[in-house]
Amino acid sequence: MSEPIIQLDSLSKTYKNGRGVHNISLEVRRGEVYGFFGPNGAGKTTVMKMLVGLSQADTGSARLFGYDVITHFTQAMQKTGVLIETAEAFEYMSGSANLALAARFYPELGKGRIDEVLELVGLLPYKQEKVAGYSLGMKQRLGLAAALLSKPELLILDEPTNGLDIEGMVDMRELMVSLAREQGMTFFISSHMIQEMELMCSRIGIIVEGRLVREGALNELVDGVHVASLEQLFMASVKQERGKAAHVHV
Numbered sequence: 001m002s003e004p005i006i007q008l009d010s011l012s013k014t015y016k017n018g019r020g021v022h023n024i025s026l027e028v029r030r031g032e033v034y035g036f037f038g039p040n041g042a043g044k045t046t047v048m049k050m051l052v053g054l055s056q057a058d059t060g061s062a063r064l065f066g067y068d069v070i071t072h073f074t075q076a077m078q079k080t081g082v083l084i085e086t087a088e089a090f091e092y093m094s095g096s097a098n099l100a101l102a103a104r105f106y107p108e109l110g111k112g113r114i115d116e117v118l119e120l121v122g123l124l125p126y127k128q129e130k131v132a133g134y135s136l137g138m139k140q141r142l143g144l145a146a147a148l149l150s151k152p153e154l155l156i157l158d159e160p161t162n163g164l165d166i167e168g169m170v171d172m173r174e175l176m177v178s179l180a181r182e183q184g185m186t187f188f189i190s191s192h193m194i195q196e197m198e199l200m201c202s203r204i205g206i207i208v209e210g211r212l213v214r215e216g217a218l219n220e221l222v223d224g225v226h227v228a229s230l231e232q233l234f235m236a237s238v239k240q241e242r243g244k245a246a247h248v249h250v
């Protein structure tokens with residue numbers, strides 16, 4: 001079996017308002033496309049921020065490539081590309097100039113790398129245009145291009161197809177699957193779109209109300225509980241977890 005790239009061990013965080021995530025443990029191995037799936041407000045972004053050291057857990061740990069993201073941040077993030085929430089870019093600069101700015105952090109990259117990533121995400125024809133004129137989908141692609149710049153081995157993407165039209169979604173999905181297959185890249189992708197996850201991911205974790213309620217290979221998850229689809233499994237998991245939460249509150 002290939003080595004673990006992401007290891008979350010009993011990760012918990014509670015915000016002041018009492019919401020947050022509880023006891024999240026999971027592993028993602030090299031070359032997997034892992035779908036982190038849950039409804040709005042379930043806790044996906046909270047987990048992803050802890051995963052990349054943007055926020056600190058109350059208890060538990062997050063390791064990337066075997067390194068703790070808090071105590072060994074540089075090593076953990078060295079081969080990791082990240083796109084969390086909508087990509088930020090300087091609107092008054094072109095797509096290409098934005099990437100040139102980001103590329104300053106990676107002096108080892110060759111001159112052609114910017115065009116290479118722009119080509120990968122389908123933005124090469126628009127590289128001289130100002131980002132202010134880009135659509136939301138184009139900005140999302142530019143964010144992915146920036147995340148790919150350093151030739152990462154792991155990509156952590158929060159809702160990467162957000163704001164894309166159908167064609168954009170298919171393109172983005174195919175790009176991610178091909179990067180995983182051909183370059184052995186590992187992906188951790190959050191989404192609340194079930195069809196997306198089914199088409200793209202080899203393993204899935206379902207998070208509801210801050211708890212990881214199901215986890216495993218896509219086919220095992222569905223077969224194991226005798227449901228016809230991931231959608232059915234998801235709805236059953238949400239009902240079950242919300243039922244439990246209601247029980248606790250009364």
Ligand SMILES: Nc1ncnc2c1ncn2[C@@H]1O[C@H](COP(=O)(O)OP(=O)(O)OP(=O)(O)O)[C@@H](O)[C@H]1O
Binds near residue numbers: 020039042047
């Ligand atoms: N900084 C914060 N302070 C207080 N509560 C927060 C904070 N950030 C998130 N929350 C709450 O924690 C819960 C999880 O939020 P999170 O953004 O992680 O969910 P999500 O699954 O990413 O949702 P979405 O799909 O809508 O982006 C929600 O109830 C949210 O309101």
